[in-house]
Amino acid sequence: MDNRNMSDIIESYLKEILEINHEIEIRRSEMATQFDCVPSQINYVINTRFTVPQGYKVESKRGGGGYIRIVKINLVQHGNYLVHLAESIGSELTENDAFAILKQLYLDEIIDFREKEIILTLLRNKPLLSVSDNNTLRAHMMLELLERLTYEEKE
Structure with missing residues (x-):
């Protein structure tokens, strides 16, 4: 059985x-x-x-x-670290906290300088001004980014 x-x-x-x-x-x-x-x-x-x-x-x-x-x-080399980082975010993310996370991703060589700067541009308050709850949107965007950084798709 x-x-x-x-x-x-x-x-x-x-x-x-x-x-x-x-x-x-x-x-x-x-x-x-x-x-x-x-x-x-x-x-x-x-x-x-x-x-x-x-x-x-x-x-x-x-x-x-x-x-x-x-x-x-x-999963990439830093997959577990990224999952842990994503779990720590919660439902809202301030601009300063987003910048701190991106800085750490850069220092850990998970993203390069140019990628960091591009992502910073998207997560700043200015492009999110038209959104009523930009901290919630920023958190969602960061979680999507962290999840995507955890793996490489097979071709």
């Missing part, structure tokens, strides 16, 4: 496919039918077992032609 639970079985199935192809597209409802489970079970597996720190990037499109795409990624 198989002692694995449904989440383990779904995870194993998806990872077997990802061993052959570094990217897959699935439809949640079709997977739920295939495994005779509720669609939220598929969401649970994807949200908990296919994360950036675990070496996967997940994209989704909602709606009638919606899909979930899982891509196998290579």
